[in-house]
Amino acid sequence: MGGRGQLAGGLMFLFAAAAAPLLPDWVVSLVTIAFANALVVLGLVVLWRAGLVSFGQALYYCIGAYAVALTARWTGFTDVFALVVIGGVAAGLMAVLIGFLLARYREIFFAMLSLALSMILYGVLVKSESLGSTDGFSVATPTFLGYAPHRDALGLALYWLTLGVDAIGAMLVGVxxxxxAGALAAPIRDNEIRVEFLGVSVTSIIHIKVVIAGILGGLGGALAALAIGHVDPNMSYWTTSGGFVFVTILAGSGYVAAAFVGSLVFEAVRSFAFDVMPQLWQMTLGSVLLLTILFLPDGLGSLVARLKRRGEAKS
Amino acid sequence: MSTSNSAILAVHDLEKTFGSLVAARDITVSVPAEQTVGVIGANGAGKTTFINMITGHLTPSKGSIWFEDKEITGKPSREITRLGISRSFQVAQIFPSLTVFENMRIAAAIARCSGGVLGNISTPVHSGAATVEAEATIDLFQIGRYRDTPANALPQGVRKLLDIGMAVVGWPRLLLLDEPTSGISVEEKFDLMNVVMSALKTRKITVLFVEHDMEIVARFADRVLAFYDGTVIADGTPTETLDNPRVQELISGVRLKTSTGRPGHA
Amino acid sequence: MLTASAILTDGLVYAAYLFIVAIGLTLIFGVMKILNVAHGSFYAFGAYGAATAVGIYTNADWPAAIGFLLMLAMGMAIGLVLGIILERGILRLVYGKDEVIIVLVTYATFLILEDVIVLIWGPQSYAAYQPMVSAGNIEIGELVLSNYDIVLVAIAALLAGLAYWALKFTRYGRLLTTVIFDRETAAAFGVNVTLVYTVTFVIGAMLGALGGAVMAPKIAVTLGIGVEVIVLAFAVVAIGGMGSIEGALVGALIVGICRAAAVHLVPQIELFVIYGVMALVLVVRPYGLFVRAQPRKI
Known part of the structure; x- marks a missing residue:
């Protein structure tokens, strides 16, 4: 995806931003949540390209969310721009620390250690009565550089904020x-020995990926906390991580845009399945995941590539 | 320790032990720039251990290694690569999911970026210079017709050339080739070595190559080191070394065995 | 003193439960290199099956011992059926793919099975505590122990012994050891790897379901029990070393004792301690206590 892809992506974001006032509230809030989560997924895509799966990405999501909620609660500070940055930085710092450890691991050991670390946070939060234990607590109503919107206006403002953060994130990840460092993902998956003998430390490249994924996870969590207005320990539970991995596999690692489309599809399917057949929504998700792995191993993104190739073959 | 200025590589009293097993001992060799050195010996004689110590894959138990008058003993392999020593592998180490061009370009891009976290993040992979370098090296090794073929679909000989090309694309001054012709049919060996050696000559690279085929050694080496039982038992021109009675008794005999079927890995 | 012995007994009981759940997981991983998230579903199915069995025998007014055996049989039968369906129907399609991809396949299976439970048993909770109540208590000094817990520990010990004996002294066990050691060579020597896989997976599934069945009387059988168990079992297996039976035993003991100690001494860190120990072990020995890393050759 070069300049043209970026231009198309930018236009899509602008279009989504412009369309907002015309959309019903529930669509606005669904897209906000989906696009907040898309940042976490984008982080997982960064790892997945190098063959790494984190079954504990909810750790950063949760840290980002709690960083926002706690800052607002302890300091009374509610400016969204600063809060989102704080969420990203907090998760990013944690990722820097964890990266020293995690970058030595591969395959399921990488997945398992990330899982353990996210469950540690879950275990701590569940037992923290001052933070509401399993119930969590509410996030103060945010302000935008002094502007304090309410209800629908707040929803719209958060929607735009999320789009803005996503656009910047997507662009930087594209770069x-x-x-x-980014292009070394496939080589690392293919053959680490050769990478080392070309003069690059595989560990440090993976460390960078862990940190990027951590920052993105934290930003996603921060936005989600603001959009939902509530944080709880489940944000760090393994099923939350599982959901993000799910979308990553669904989206595939070929395109940055796939993380956003995948997230949107996931959130839409989930709310639809939840409404129409609440008893069967997990089954729907499981079946979709299974079918994706079996028939679209490179994710939804590969469909686009396939169509494109077919188009080129015809012309 | 003193090293003569004309030597690009000097190893002194090198030894490597694994527990009670002595894999290499008493190796003292100095190689002048632009020399092509053949390394012969039976499997397990210490050739690959020797190469692995120079490239930092193994840390010597004793002794020192000097490259361009800098001591590199025990440095990690990626640091040694950045100093100007590259290697190729017995089994070609390439990136199977990338095309030949992409393999070469990533190698070129790495060689051109300063390294470190910031260098790796801030250097774009398809810079003009890296692309030019990659194309030039592909041409140099005459694998242009495979430019856009994924590496997992390459014939064995091309894999070897790509592997060596990736080691060369960053302009190293010293190249270690670990059995460049292993896995290549007898008919193709000479063609392959012709391509490789003329490419390396063009770039004025000093070469150490491990080889079992004595005809190849005699044809391409300026000098031959013979390894036996972890140490160098003969060192001289190809004729001198190959005519050495100890070499004939201990190593050339092995050659007959290796040319019919390769014995197991050392 | 009372606390110490309480920690020890509680820890042992908890370890027994963890071991029963983890042994199937580690067996499947050892032989097939599959980290099976659906193991949590086996556990849940076993628990629901046991709850049904308890319902049947309470209504029929049979003696408790028969009820207990019916419960175990029901759990194992469910594990058998489920194991065969999953291995033959789904896993067979993805053998040879990346380990991580197979984890995701089992995760998808887990999600599907979560809802299958709702379809079969409905969303309500089941209580199956009768076997536990009818087993009664025993007093040792100041310590009150449930006889059911003692049975649980005995079952775990029996399983451990059985696994040891089966792997060491039976034909099938030695077959398994060769497959664990080197799949290709085993196949080359005429071992029917496909059959070994099926049998192993089914045994693993039955063990998982058995874990759920024996635990059913001690817990409320309700939606989501598999979700929690699977991460616990992962922790145990990761500590001991994936694929190692003795590792699962030691991992279960470590987690069991640590958790019991936390519950009695510092209840705030009850959950934290389990995953804390897991992370600590992984940091020091990435492959767990009983598995050695294999160096890579060029």
Whole structure:
């Protein structure tokens, strides 16, 4: 995806931003949540390109969310721009620390250790009565550089904020994918020995990926906390991580945009299935995941590539 | 320790032990720039251990290694690569899911970026310079017709050339080739070595290559080191080394065995 | 003193439960290199099956011992059926893919099975505590122990012994050891790897379901019990070393004792301690206590 892809992506974001006032409230809030989660997924895509799966990405999501909620609660500070940055930075710092450890691991050991770390946070939060234990607590109503919208206006403002953060995140990740560090993902998956003998530390490249994924996870969590207005320990539970991994596999790692489309599809399917057949929504998700792995191993994104190839073959 | 200025590589009293097993001992060799050195010996004689110590894959138990008058003993392999020593592998180490061009380009891009976290993030992979370098090396090794073929679909000989090309694309001054012709049919061996050696000559690279085929060694090496039982038992021109009675008794005999069927891995 | 012995007994009981759940998981991983998230579903199915069995025998007014055996039989039968369906129907399609991809396949299966439970048993909770109540208590000094817990520990010990004996001294066990050691070579020597896989997976599934069945009387059988168990079992297996039976035993003991100690001494860190120990072990020994890393060759 080069300049043209980026232009198309930018236009899509602008279109989504412009369309907002015309959309019903429930669509606005669904898209906000979906696009907040899409950042976490984008982080997982960064790892997945190098063959790494984190079954504990909810750790950063939860840290981002709690960082926002706690800052607002303890300091009374409610400016969204600063809060989102705080969420991203808090998760990013944690990722820097954890990266020293995690970057040595591969395959299921990478997945398992990330899982353990996210469950540690869950265990701590569940037992923290001052933070509401399993119930969590509410996030103060945010302000935008002094502007304090309510209800629908707040929803719209958060929607735009999420789109803005996503657009910046997507662009930066696009740049990263075209750098040496980003392009080394497939080589690391293929053959670490060769990478080392070309003069690059595989560990440090993976560490970078862990940190990028952590920051994105934290930003996603921060936005989700603001949009939902509530945080609880389940944000760090393994099923939350599982959901993010799910969308990653669904989206595939070929395109940055796939993380956003995948997230949107996931959120839509989930709310639809939840409404229409509440008893069967997990089964729906499981079946979709299974079918994706069996028939679209490179994710929904590969459909686009396939169509494109077919188009080129015809012309 | 003193090293003569003309030597690009000097190893002194090198030894490697694994527990009670002595894999290499008393190796003292100095290689002048632009020399092509053949390394012969039976499997397990210490050739690959020797190469692995120079490239930092193994840390010597004793002794020192000097490259361009800098001591590199025990440094990690990626640091040694950045100093100008590259290697190729017995089994080609390439990136199977990338095309030949992409393999070469990522190697070129790495060689051109400063390294470190910031260098790796801030250097774009398809810079003009890296692309030019990659194309030039592909041409140099005459694998242009496979440019856009995924590496997992390449014939064995091309895999080897790509592997060596990736080691060369960053302009190393010293290249270690670990059995460049292993896995290549007898008819193709000479063609392959012709391509490789003329490419390396063009770039004025000093070469150490491990080889079992004595005809190849005699044809392409300026100098031959013979390894036996972890140490160098003969060192001289190809004729001198190959005519050495100890070499003939201990190593050339092995050659007959290896040319019919390769014995198991050392 | 009372606390110490309480920690020890509680820890042992908890360890027994963890071991019963984890042994199937580690067996499947050892032989098939599959980290099976659906193991949590086996557990849940076993628990629901046992609850049904308890319902049947309470209504029929049979003696408790028969009820207990019916419960175990029901759990194992469900594990058998489920294991065969999953291995033959789903896993067979993805053998040879990345380990991580197979984890995701089992995760998808887990999600599906969560709702299958709702379809079969409905969303309500089941109580199956009768076997536990009818087993009664025993007093040792100041300590009051449930006889059911003692049975639980005995079952775990029996399983451990059985697994040891089966792997060491039976034909099938030695077959398994060769497959664990080197799949290709085993196949080359004429071992029917496909059959070994099926049998192993089914045994693993039955063990998982058995875990659920024996635990049913101690817990409220309700939606989501598999979700919690699977991460606990992962922790145990990761600590001991994936694929190692003795590792699962030691991992279960470590987690069991640590958790019991936390519950009695510092209840705030009850959950934290389990995953804390897991992370700590993984940091020091990435492959767990009983599995050694294999160096890579060039």
């Amino acid at each position: 990263y994918f075209r750098s040496v």
